[in-house]
Amino acid sequence: MKVEELKTTAAQVRRDIVRMVHGCQSGHPGGSLGCTDLVTALYFHEMKIDESKGADGFLNFSREAKGEDLFFLSNGHISPLFYSVLARRGYFDIKEMATFRKINSRLQGHPATHEHLPGIRIASGSLGQGLSVANGAAYAKKLRKEDRIVYVLMGDGEQQEGQIWEAAQFAPHYKLDNLVAIVDWNKQQIDGSTDKVMDNRDLKAKYEAFGWLTVDLLDGNDMQQVLDALAAAKALLGKGQPVVILMKTEMGAGVDFMMHTHKWHGTAPNDEQLAAALAQLPETLGDY
Amino acid sequence: MKKYTYTEKKDTRSGFGAGMAELGKSHPNVMALCADLVASLKLDAFIKENPDRFVQCGIAEANMIGVAAGLAIAGYVPYATTFANFGSGRVYDQIRQSVAYSGANVKIAVSHAGLTLGEDGATHQILEDLAMMRSMPEMTVINPCDYNQTKAATIALADHVGPAYLRFGRPVVPVFTDPNQEFVIGKAWMVNEGKDVTIVATGHLVWEAIQAGEILEQEGIDAEIINIHTIKPLDEEAILKSVEKTGCMVNAEEHQLNGGLGDAVCQLLSRKRPTPVEMVGVDNSFGESGTPAQLMEKYGLNAAAIVEKVKQVIARK
Numbered sequence: 001m002k003v004e005e006l007k008t009t010a011a012q013v014r015r016d017i018v019r020m021v022h023g024c025q026s027g028h029p030g031g032s033l034g035c036t037d038l039v040t041a042l043y044f045h046e047m048k049i050d051e052s053k054g055a056d057g058f059l060n061f062s063r064e065a066k067g068e069d070l071f072f073l074s075n076g077h078i079s080p081l082f083y084s085v086l087a088r089r090g091y092f093d094i095k096e097m098a099t100f101r102k103i104n105s106r107l108q109g110h111p112a113t114h115e116h117l118p119g120i121r122i123a124s125g126s127l128g129q130g131l132s133v134a135n136g137a138a139y140a141k142k143l144r145k146e147d148r149i150v151y152v153l154m155g156d157g158e159q160q161e162g163q164i165w166e167a168a169q170f171a172p173h174y175k176l177d178n179l180v181a182i183v184d185w186n187k188q189q190i191d192g193s194t195d196k197v198m199d200n201r202d203l204k205a206k207y208e209a210f211g212w213l214t215v216d217l218l219d220g221n222d223m224q225q226v227l228d229a230l231a232a233a234k235a236l237l238g239k240g241q242p243v244v245i246l247m248k249t250e251m252g253a254g255v256d257f258m259m260h261t262h263k264w265h266g267t268a269p270n271d272e273q274l275a276a277a278l279a280q281l282p283e284t285l286g287d288y
Numbered sequence: 289m290k291k292y293t294y295t296e297k298k299d300t301r302s303g304f305g306a307g308m309a310e311l312g313k314s315h316p317n318v319m320a321l322c323a324d325l326v327a328s329l330k331l332d333a334f335i336k337e338n339p340d341r342f343v344q345c346g347i348a349e350a351n352m353i354g355v356a357a358g359l360a361i362a363g364y365v366p367y368a369t370t371f372a373n374f375g376s377g378r379v380y381d382q383i384r385q386s387v388a389y390s391g392a393n394v395k396i397a398v399s400h401a402g403l404t405l406g407e408d409g410a411t412h413q414i415l416e417d418l419a420m421m422r423s424m425p426e427m428t429v430i431n432p433c434d435y436n437q438t439k440a441a442t443i444a445l446a447d448h449v450g451p452a453y454l455r456f457g458r459p460v461v462p463v464f465t466d467p468n469q470e471f472v473i474g475k476a477w478m479v480n481e482g483k484d485v486t487i488v489a490t491g492h493l494v495w496e497a498i499q500a501g502e503i504l505e506q507e508g509i510d511a512e513i514i515n516i517h518t519i520k521p522l523d524e525e526a527i528l529k530s531v532e533k534t535g536c537m538v539n540a541e542e543h544q545l546n547g548g549l550g551d552a553v554c555q556l557l558s559r560k561r562p563t564p565v566e567m568v569g570v571d572n573s574f575g576e577s578g579t580p581a582q583l584m585e586k587y588g589l590n591a592a593a594i595v596e597k598v599k600q601v602i603a604r605k
Contacts, residue, residue: 064363113390121361123390126381132351133386136358136366139343144362163382166348170355174343 001044007223009088010040012285014254015278016084016097019287022274024101027109030264031155032081034186034221034249039081041226042071042151043089046234059090061118069148070137072122074130075155075184076110077266083107086119087288094288128161130154131181135170138179138242149237153182157189160198165210171242172211179242180233181212184220186251188262204246213243220249255280289505290480292498294464300456300492301399303435305330307442308367312338315446317363321356323349323370328458329399331369349374353382353394360392365446368394372401372455376417387451388424395445396421397454401431402542403570403587404459404492404580413575419547421453422520428452428473429520431541431549433494435463437517440471448473455491457542459580462495476523482512485598486530486537490516490549493540493568496584499591504598511598519549524556531563536601540568540594542584564604566597 001009013036021027043049047069052060062068073082080100087094092106099105106115110125122133134152141148158164171179183203191197204214213236217229226247233243251265252258255277269277311318312334320334321343335342343359345352349370356366368375375398376383387394398417405413421429428450432438438456445452465477479494480501489497494515501511512530516523531537537557539550550567557563570587584590 063361065361066363122357122392123385126385128350129354129382129386132354132382133358133361135351136355136360137362138358139355140359140362140364143340143364163350163354166351167354170345170348170351173346 003223003227006040006044008284009044010036010223011282013040013081013084013088015281015283015287017080018255018269018274018277018281020080020083020097020100021268023098025268026101027080027268028077028266029080029269030188030251030258030262031075031184031186032078033253033255033258034251035078035153035184036081036254037221037223037226038153038182038247039085041223041230043085045227046230047071047151048148058092058118061091063121065121067146067148070121070150072124072130072134072137072152073111074124074152075127075158076124079109079111082111088285091119092117097288127155127158128163131164131167134179134181135167135176138171138176139174141178142176149178149180149234151180151182153184156183156185156187156194156200156203157197159183159200159203168207168210168212175240176242177237177240180237181242181244182247183244184249185246186249188251188265190262190265192262207244211241213239213241215243215245217245217247220247221253289501292464294462296463297460298435298463299458299460300432300435300438301328301458302330303432303438304397304399304442304454304456305333307439309333309337310443311446312341315365317365318446319343319359319364319366321345321352321366321368323347323352323374325370328371329369349379350382353379354386356394357386357390357392360394366394367397369397371412372398372417373412373414376414376420376453380420384424388426391426392451393449395452395454397442399456400458401455402457402492403575403583403589404457404542406459406580406583407577409577410574415544415570415575416547417455418519418541418543418549422547422552426451427520428518430473430518431455431491432517433491433515434461434465436465436467436469437471440469441517444471444473457492461492464495464498474518474521474523476526477515477517478526479513479515480511482510483533484510485512485602486534487511487513487540487594487598488516488527488537488549488553489513489540490519491542493542493589496589496591497540497594500594500598503591503595509598509602516549519552522552522556527553527556528561531557531561536564536605538566538568538594538597538601540589542589543569545569545571564601566601568593568597
């Protein structure tokens with residue numbers, strides 16, 4: 001997909017996010033909006049996935065992902081973004097977004113496999129676990145000599161979890177050069193800025209010290225830069241080391257009053273705020 | 289009382305190692321993961337024959353559980369191994385989210401459970417793991433009693449789709465079960481039929497229950513002994529059928545009284561058939577250093593303790 005089309009898709013995804021969170025009056029719009037460009041680019045441009053469709057017209061989904069690239073969302077609280085991208089990509093009906101976080105829904109507050117929502121391969125939400133799972137999936141692709149890529153997205157607050165660094169030493173040890181991790185470096189977490197809550201210090205130096213190759217993505221909310229960073233990461237694969245993209249984003253990107261603050265990490269907009277947000281986000285593909 | 293004898297003593301963990309060695313040959317999708325305890329888990333044979341299907345994870349158990357989940361998603365059948373302490377409490381949340389809730393076909397196979405770990409002391413003597421794993425939805429929990437049963441359970445789990453916790457131990461103990469036994473997950477083993485009391489035992493306490501049965505026989509008490517190797521799902525039918533006949537029960541396990549096999553059985557009986565019960569287990573206490581036999585005696589987890597509880601419970605009938 002061309003960059004203009006990707007921007008069009010991302011605009012609709014942002015509308016979906018805000019509407020979903022408003023619809024149930026709970027959820028995490030900030031990080032979802034910040035990572036919208038990346039996850040849109042992955043699913044609509046970068047990743048090779050099975051394009052075949054079932055009788056219902058939706059994409060066939062195999063949890064094993066043989067022959068496919070695959071993506072894990074470790075910071076599961078940005079689930080509205082994940083759900084919107086999966087629905088818009090064709091894994092399930094966009095109308096199902098209206099059930100987000102409501103009783104008897106497949107769109108749980110945090111992503112889950114339990115209700116068999118197509119597109120989800122692991123539950124996430126309790127932070128710090130996704131990189132380990134991605135390690136296992138990348139290891140499996142190596143064993144099977146499958147030349148495909150495993151992507152995993154993490155938050156920057158999540159980098160405070162000890163398990164991340166257990167996982168960070170595993171991937172280089174086993175030369176998982178088919179693994180691309182992305183850190184959403186928005187410098188915000190629930191209790192405030194990451195610098196104040198628990199300083200991540202120099203994430204790039206940390207990952208390099210652990211044996212990773214790094215790619216700097218200076219503006220993760222600029223679609224062309226996102227595409228360039230993903231291409232740069234891909235070019236570094238196959239050289240015996242895993243790759244991490246350090247992606248600077250703005251939490252709440254696309255909605256002016258949700259930006260430059262941690263306050264919209266886990267807060268839902270009221271009716272008035274929804275209207276103000278939607279006024280900034282063009283309906284490009286039709287609301288659900 | 290049916291006669292049980294043994295010609296050798298072996299550790300249950302060696303039964304696990306033997307089971308893995310067989311799976312290495314029979315199941316190409318089985319993998320082994322370990323957190324720096326290969327010799328303790330008796331994985332040498334598996335690794336020697338299948339080096340590409342072994343993943344050394346280092347002293348990083350949380351990551352190991354996640355890696356196992358990732359391998360399971362890809363269609364492998366990973367056995368994530370370490371000491372029971374580090375394969376349960378230390379990684380409870382990883383097992384809960386990445387394995388059980390995610391329906392990942394991961395086997396958590398852990399050694400050195402309970403007091404019989406011995407001299408290393410209470411830091412390593414996990415006595416709460418059955419409670420943790422039993423309370424987790426969709427988790428199968430197995431605690432076999434000797435070398436042969438552990439081997440059979442290890443092999444059976446490879447064809448069981450779903451998360452499981454397999455718990456075994458360090459010391460050498462009598463090998464008294466059939467080497468060619470069929471291990472059916474969730475199906476209790478009738479060790480001895482009797483009419484006066486039901487003794488339900490798991491793990492290392494099964495041999496102690498047999499010893500207790502022989503002592504009781506000399507005193508004119510006819511004990512029915514049931515081995516519950518699968519704590520979850522519990523063989524409710526076997527237990528209910530037995531107490532219908534005997535009218536009282538003693539359960540025995542190398543675990544806290546809180547949350548273990550005893551609690552599972554009492555929950556069943558209180559709902560379906562209220563029955564007097566006495567319990568053999570560790571009573572709200574940590575362990576300590578000592579030899580396995582010394583510890584089992586001090587904490588009341590041997591044949592003598594079972595005999596005493598049997599007399600108490602019969603008096604309550």
